[in-house]
Amino acid sequence: MIFKAVRDGAPYPDHHTTLKAWAEIPPRPIRLADLITTKRELALDKLLAEDSTFYGDLFPHVVEYQGALYLEDGLHRALRAALQQRNQIHARVLVVD
Numbered sequence: 001m002i003f004k005a006v007r008d009g010a011p012y013p014d015h016h017t018t019l020k021a022w023a024e025i026p027p028r029p030i031r032l033a034d035l036i037t038t039k040r041e042l043a044l045d046k047l048l049a050e051d052s053t054f055y056g057d058l059f060p061h062v063v064e065y066q067g068a069l070y071l072e073d074g075l076h077r078a079l080r081a082a083l084q085q086r087n088q089i090h091a092r093v094l095v096v097d
Contacts, residue, residue, distance in 0.1 A: 002032055002082045003071070008040040010072065012065035012096050019057070025092040027059040032082055032089065035062065035071045042075055060091040069093070 060074020071078060074091065081089045 002079070003035050003037050004033060004069075005036040006040055007036055007038055007070075010038045010063070010070055012063055012070065015063065015094060015096050017094055022057060022061055022092055022094070025094060027090040027092050029088050030062060030069060030091045030093065032078060032087055034069050035078065036068055037071045037075055037078075039075050042079065057092070060089060062091045062093045064093055064095045 057073070060077050061072045062074075063070045063072050071091075074089075078089055
């Protein structure tokens with residue numbers, strides 16, 4: 001299994017974090033096996049696109065809530081890393097109480 005779990009939706013409250021605020025969080029390495037996804041489906045064309053991060057953050061967004069790590073944005077990047085046989089990614093982690 002690539003991820004710890006796959007969910008459809010986030011269990012944490014809306015944190016209203018802007019893209020600018022996300023960009024201020026320094027990325028850190030996260031094991032793929034520790035992540036819980038918040039999306040069940042993915043678009044294959046986005047996974048295979050070479051410019052998939054052109055308009056967005058280069059690093060996935062992870063929310064730490066009640067001790068668990070939820071992959072909020074960056075499922076395609078995380079899965080691409082797994083396909084390249086990497087077991088971790090660098091992500092921005094927001095801690096939500």
